[in-house]
Amino acid sequence: MKSESEWGSRPSKLARGTIKCSIILAGMTAATNAQAACERGMLRQLAATYVEAQSTGQPAIVPLAAESYYGENNLPVDIAAGILTQALPVDFTRSFYDTEQCATFTELVSATNAHPYVIHTRMEVSDGEVTVMESVVTDEGDWVFGADAHLAQTQVENWGEIPAGQRDTRESIQAAADAYLDNWGNPELPVPHGTPCARLEGRIYTGSRDPEGQTCTMGAFPQPIETGSRRYVIDETVGAVSIFHNFSWIDAGLGPYHPGTPTSQTFRVEGGMNRYIHEVTACTTPKCGR
Template sequence: MLCSVSLSLLAVATTAHAACSRAFLQEATAAYLQAQSVGKVGILALTSNVSYAENNTPIDIQKGVISEAIAIDFNRSIYDTVQCATFTELTATQQHPYVIHTRILYSDEKIRAIESVVTDTGDWAFNATGHLYWTKQEVWDPIPEGKRDSRAVLQAAGDAYLDQWGAPSLAVPLGTPCARLEGGFYTASTGSTLQANTCKMGAFPQPLKVGDRRYIIDEELGAVDIFNGFPWLEQSKPANYSTPSSNLFKVHEGLIRYIHEITVCATPRCGL
């Protein structure tokens, strides 16, 4: 009984410790963007045991893409005040083109973990110029306070989309219009014009179980990002290999409006 009570108290303490203000997360994101633009990790406030990983692989932070100066053409961030965490999408078309998804977790106003999905030439549907064009057309305004979805609703919408890959008959809450930006390919476009689209995925050759899900949730923006492992896609690996992937969703009134997906390939276009 004492052990059970102690664990319960620890869970409460951890949750209380994790929460932080939106203003802090916005300032911290600005610092991250500055560090990435000049390639200087030293300007960030890091814990002594900070962890850093790219494409599901822990590496030395001084050798990661975060230590490379990148001319960022566009960025979009969401803020999770409950977890004290942020998600940022970066698009870079100059020098070395990239589309990068990064999640950062904070503790006592210092970074305790950074994890990125880093895509560039050869990765699934990669086209940084196309990604930049289409992401700038989208509207990700805050949701009025009385109309915001709960964290549970936002997570459920994203989970349903990923779950449907393994259960094609599963209902997914897709809004109208809905658009999917996959690498640099836009499903709701004709030429340079946005069109209504359902975002519905076609059937995969085999049911896919998308695991290793890590969430960043922002009720104010109605957004959720899910880092995950995408099975089957990489043809040079066994079918159960989890390809590093990230899916960002914009949700309003429980319905998905935008999806951004980036996926890393071990071989050009994952061998397809």
């Protein structure tokens, strides 16, 4: 989340905000990282099938395994009643493929829909079928939401393939991203941001301040934030890692705990340094607890 004063008033999403944390955690027990390696081409096809399902409103074309988990914003949902039943115009999409864990990540922007969305989706796969599919679905009222502005920036960024000899290891890519999240709880921890480095959170793009500078540093929060239940998709070929997680304010006598909030952070890492950071966050309380 941002340190800028972008909180603004918003309608309360009671359907999400009143859900008990125990239900959220129960829904996430199935959402653990996949284990078996698989072919990149198969993952690419599954991601394309997901995009087709969203653009046509046909969730049944996604090949779900028996007893699979499907969830939206950290809650288990019947796929036949979720966001995939809406045929959304897809204005932009970008996917990553984790062949080691057999998992995919897709960013999907539907800015021209009458009801705009920005959606981040990760899938875990076994034997060509989806065993876990979860999405962070954001729309009006969520954290600094603005699909038009998000679309304008994400589609011009370079997330292209990195030459084989210049690629970071999976461990290095994950470490750069984890350092960013760990810093939220302890601002003394170093974060390897490159120059340039820019963040895109909802409609807010920090790179507009200094296109060639490092604008990814967050600064200290009013009180520390801890993140939990981190689920990763790592694609070394493009230096990318997606982390699905939820976070809470650490109680420092400055107010009530902030309930776990569905969030997706996506990083482009070049030479061990963060280059781009995207965040989408679905608020479970007004103003995401701020």
